[in-house]
Amino acid sequence: MKAAVFLERDGVINEARMTDGRQMSPLHMDEFTIRRDVRPSLLRLKEAGFLVIITTHQSGLANGRLCRSELDLMHTMLYRALPIDDLLMCPHAEGDDCHCQRPEPGLFTEAAFKWHLDMDLSFVISNKGEDAQAAHCAGCTSVLIESPLNGGGHHDFVVQDLQRAVDKITKLYVPAKAAA
Numbered sequence: 541m542k543a544a545v546f547l548e549r550d551g552v553i554n555e556a557r558m559t560d561g562r563q564m565s566p567l568h569m570d571e572f573t574i575r576r577d578v579r580p581s582l583l584r585l586k587e588a589g590f591l592v593i594i595t596t597h598q599s600g601l602a603n604g605r606l607c608r609s610e611l612d613l614m615h616t617m618l619y620r621a622l623p624i625d626d627l628l629m630c631p632h633a634e635g636d637d638c639h640c641q642r643p644e645p646g647l648f649t650e651a652a653f654k655w656h657l658d659m660d661l662s663f664v665i666s667n668k669g670e671d672a673q674a675a676h677c678a679g680c681t682s683v684l685i686e687s688p689l690n691g692g693g694h695h696d697f698v699v700q701d702l703q704r705a706v707d708k709i710t711k712l713y714v715p716a717k718a719a720a
Contacts, residue, residue, distance in 0.1 A: 543661035545585050545709060546648060546675075549596035549627075551667040552685060552702060553578055553618065563668070563689060565598060567606050572614045574621055581706045586623050588710050590663075591655055594618065594627040595647045595671075597640075602633035626651065642670035643693075648678035661713065665705045669693045683708055 549565075550556040555573045556563045566572040582592050600606030615627055628647045630640035640646035652659055664675035664682045669691025672682035682696045683705045690698065699705050 541656055541658035541661075542591055543589065543663075543713065544591040544593050544625075544651060544655060544657050545662065546593050546595050546651070546664045546680070547582075548664075548666035548668060548671050549594050549618075551687065551689070552665055553594055553622075554614075558688075561688070565596075565600060565606070566614065567600060568610055569613050569617075572617065574618070575702070577702050579622055581702045582623050584706050584710065588713060590709075590713075591625045591657070592623060593651050593655075594624055595629070596627070597630045597632075597642060599631075599633050601631040602636065626655070642668065643673035643677070645674045645678035648674060648680060652678070663709050663713075665702065665709075669695065672696070681709075681712070 547553055551563055553574060555575060556565065585592050598606060598611060601608060618624060618627060628651055630647060632638040632641055651657060659679035662680045664671055664680050667685045667687035668689045672684055672695040673693050675682035676694045684690050684695045684698045685702060685705060686698060686700055697708055699708055
């Protein structure tokens with residue numbers, strides 16, 4: 541079985557703006573900027589043997605604020621610019637009864653099935669407390685990047701930035717073949 545690191549797209553992979561205490565996803569390509577520290581961090585995860593999977597909740601699709609073609613362009617840009625294995629998305633509106641919207645673990649369990657993952661060896665990097673709760677429900681270890689969105693719920697580790705998150709994960713991770 542394989543191990544993965546799941547990374548939340550908005551606020552970890554790309555820049556996100558804050559409005560009224562809420563993180564807002566980009567709605568147009570001109571608002572979509574990949575953070576500079578991402579590529580080297582993802583390369584380190586790949587070198588350590590992880591699958592790299594981006595997750596995102598894009599409720600703007602359901603409520604009509606986000607055009608699917610714009611979202612597809614953003615995701616094509618991620619696949620071209622970064623060493624990622626997959627990108628999983630919840631397209632549902634806030635409050636919809638779905639299992640992929642955080643804090644539900646649906647995106648993680650979907651990836652576990654698709655990629656044959658050992659969730660006990662997998663990690664979630666996010667800046668949102670809801671993702672840490674979903675990680676816990678899925679059996680993953682959560683590494684939160686300090687943010688006003690961390691909340692007071694469950695989390696395993698809190699670090700200052702993505703580089704420190706990768707440092708923490710690579711120190712904790714023991715590949716299955718090395719443990720045997």
